[in-house]
Amino acid sequence: MDHEKTRQMWITFFPAICLLSLVSSAGGVLCPNGCKCENEILKANCSRAGIEVVPIQLNPELHVMDLSVNKITQLHYTFTFYEKLHTLDISRNRVKNIGGGNFKTQKLLKRLNLSSNFINSLGKDTFEGLIQLSELDLSYNQMNLIGQNAFRGLGNLTILKMSGNQLDYFEEGTFKPTPNLQALYIDDNSFIRIPEELSDLSQLKILSLARNLIEIIEDEKVPNLFELQTLVLIQNSLQEIQPRGFANMPKLDHLDLSDNKLTILPTDQLSKLSKLINLKLSGNIFNYLPPVAFRGLFHLKYLMLTRLESLKSIDARAFVDNKNLEKISLDYNYKMTTLPTRLFHGNRKLKYISMRYTSVNFLVATHFPLDQLVELRVGGNPLNCNCSMGWLWKILQDDHVLVNTNTSQVKINELKLDVNDIICETPEELHNLTLVSATQRQMDCSMSWLAIVSVSLTVIFILGIIVGVFLFIPRKKSNNSIDKQVPKIIKTSYNSAPPLPPPRKSLPNHDGNHMERYIMPPVMLQNRSLSTWDPYSQHCNGNGNIYEQLNDHRDRPHIVYV
Numbered sequence: 001m002d003h004e005k006t007r008q009m010w011i012t013f014f015p016a017i018c019l020l021s022l023v024s025s026a027g028g029v030l031c032p033n034g035c036k037c038e039n040e041i042l043k044a045n046c047s048r049a050g051i052e053v054v055p056i057q058l059n060p061e062l063h064v065m066d067l068s069v070n071k072i073t074q075l076h077y078t079f080t081f082y083e084k085l086h087t088l089d090i091s092r093n094r095v096k097n098i099g100g101g102n103f104k105t106q107k108l109l110k111r112l113n114l115s116s117n118f119i120n121s122l123g124k125d126t127f128e129g130l131i132q133l134s135e136l137d138l139s140y141n142q143m144n145l146i147g148q149n150a151f152r153g154l155g156n157l158t159i160l161k162m163s164g165n166q167l168d169y170f171e172e173g174t175f176k177p178t179p180n181l182q183a184l185y186i187d188d189n190s191f192i193r194i195p196e197e198l199s200d201l202s203q204l205k206i207l208s209l210a211r212n213l214i215e216i217i218e219d220e221k222v223p224n225l226f227e228l229q230t231l232v233l234i235q236n237s238l239q240e241i242q243p244r245g246f247a248n249m250p251k252l253d254h255l256d257l258s259d260n261k262l263t264i265l266p267t268d269q270l271s272k273l274s275k276l277i278n279l280k281l282s283g284n285i286f287n288y289l290p291p292v293a294f295r296g297l298f299h300l301k302y303l304m305l306t307r308l309e310s311l312k313s314i315d316a317r318a319f320v321d322n323k324n325l326e327k328i329s330l331d332y333n334y335k336m337t338t339l340p341t342r343l344f345h346g347n348r349k350l351k352y353i354s355m356r357y358t359s360v361n362f363l364v365a366t367h368f369p370l371d372q373l374v375e376l377r378v379g380g381n382p383l384n385c386n387c388s389m390g391w392l393w394k395i396l397q398d399d400h401v402l403v404n405t406n407t408s409q410v411k412i413n414e415l416k417l418d419v420n421d422i423i424c425e426t427p428e429e430l431h432n433l434t435l436v437s438a439t440q441r442q443m444d445c446s447m448s449w450l451a452i453v454s455v456s457l458t459v460i461f462i463l464g465i466i467v468g469v470f471l472f473i474p475r476k477k478s479n480n481s482i483d484k485q486v487p488k489i490i491k492t493s494y495n496s497a498p499p500l501p502p503p504r505k506s507l508p509n510h511d512g513n514h515m516e517r518y519i520m521p522p523v524m525l526q527n528r529s530l531s532t533w534d535p536y537s538q539h540c541n542g543n544g545n546i547y548e549q550l551n552d553h554r555d556r557p558h559i560v561y562v
């Protein structure tokens, strides 16, 4: 250290040196009042010590120095003594200007925390010397400008946090010196687009831009982020994503677009993200999920679609491409009044469904792939708890769901339900009561005399017609008529039972056999086959294509054969 500098420092630190008189001596090493010095592990913790300057009398061998929550205003030449620091925390102080060259001797420093100070800009060479720095936290300062060379020398920087500043652009070349940066957090700033200058960050994996002012993702101006895996754009004002908006991010697996202003689901744009696993679109304003809404997202596992205040309907084929879907949440979609049956039946890995606080008032077993679900949350819906909801009541009664395989009863899974939130709106006698508190009598359709009488009358009526057909129509025609009547008989005999799927020949037996036991009259049950629903299996009368079963549309959209 040259004499010139030493003298300069001496002058700068006269007040600090006066502090020495207040210092207590511990085991030969000085530790200021309010600090905790653990010399065995080379750590000094002066957090909340009320200090105004960086103490210069601490052990020069220190690895960790915590100066957070103090009143330090400037850093000039203060760290020169501590060449061995690995971790330095100066967060929550009053530093306005970091100055230049103050970290020249911190060649070993890996983590520097300068968050929650009053830093208003970064000049050139601010961080000169920090060749090993890997994590830099500059969050919650007042920076509106970052000089072009501010990050010079930070070749090993991997994490940079600058959330909570007033940044709206980066100078060209700002990130040239930091090619190894992997995570950049610039939430709570004033960016109006994803900054193009990020193209220099060829290793960037995480980019967080929550609560900025982004309205549009434009084709031409999106940086190349070929390694990006996580992109967070929560609470911007995003209205438009141009067709190639996500084309430069082929490795993205986590995308959060929650709380923006998207009026149309960006199906095409998202379809470029073939690696996507986690997609969050809550709090946007689309009113409809079209068929194959998430086209090409074969790896998608987690889908958040809550608080969609305009969402009224979901097409029955909305999720058909998402073969790996495991978890979906549709909570707080107040305008949603119905759910297509079999909406999820192509999603054979689905284990978790949540649709709390919607306006759906009636649920049937066919809505959900019950044989594979682990958790189903349907609380807060204004349910009409007539006896058709007996299947759900029965599950709520039991601790676990049993499935009837040919002879033995096997416990398949314990379905978790938000039991106490499943409350009835109607009928009057159950209003505001939990479904689980309903009685057997209230939930048993077959117990109703009215139902039995009406079923009997209907059966007699139809038998009458059949007999009539036999008696009065020539033999050849009569055969055909019988064939046509068969489905009708089955259907009518269920008259007052819950809406079972129509017994179409090509449809898989999807609703889980265990469920059938609860909702079918016992006599009918014995005659039913008990094969498990499996849209791909060969049992489905040779017609294993789920798409063709879900509607009459003949093309088979987007099946990838891997």
Ligand SMILES: *[C@@H]1O[C@H](CO)[C@@H](O)[C@H](O)[C@H]1NC(C)=O
Residues within 6 Å of the ligand: 045, 046, 047, 048, 064, 065, 066
């Ligand atoms: C310093 O002490 C505070 C509590 O006084 C604690 O919260 C903080 O984690 C400590 N810092 C380090 C680096 O251990």
Ligand SMILES: *[C@@H]1O[C@H](CO)[C@@H](O)[C@H](O)[C@H]1NC(C)=O
Residues within 6 Å of the ligand: 068, 091, 092, 113, 114, 115, 116, 135, 136, 137
């Ligand atoms: C920096 O300090 C702040 C406040 O003391 C803390 O919340 C933050 O997690 C720290 N940053 C890092 C990277 O440790």
Ligand SMILES: *[C@@H]1O[C@H](CO)[C@@H](O)[C@H](O)[C@H]1NC(C)=O
Residues within 6 Å of the ligand: 131, 132, 153, 154, 155, 156
């Ligand atoms: C990163 O740190 C290593 C020491 O661990 C150093 O040798 C190297 O020069 C640094 N890289 C850059 C680009 O600064």
Ligand SMILES: *[C@@H]1O[C@H](CO)[C@@H](O)[C@H](O)[C@H]1NC(C)=O
Residues within 6 Å of the ligand: 361, 362, 384, 386, 387, 388, 445, 496, 497, 498
């Ligand atoms: C129960 O209510 C739903 C509509 O809320 C209706 O579709 C169904 O037929 C009702 N079931 C019975 C047995 O009345």
Ligand SMILES: *[C@@H]1O[C@H](CO)[C@@H](O)[C@H](O)[C@H]1NC(C)=O
Residues within 6 Å of the ligand: 405, 406, 407
């Ligand atoms: C009955 O179950 C056993 C195993 O539990 C199985 O091996 C057998 O094939 C099943 N029979 C039928 C007819 O499904």
Ligand SMILES: *[C@@H]1O[C@H](CO)[C@@H](O)[C@H](O)[C@H]1NC(C)=O
Residues within 6 Å of the ligand: 432
């Ligand atoms: C419904 O029950 C809740 C408590 O469980 C009660 O606070 C509320 O006033 C009840 N509402 C009506 C209309 O009875």
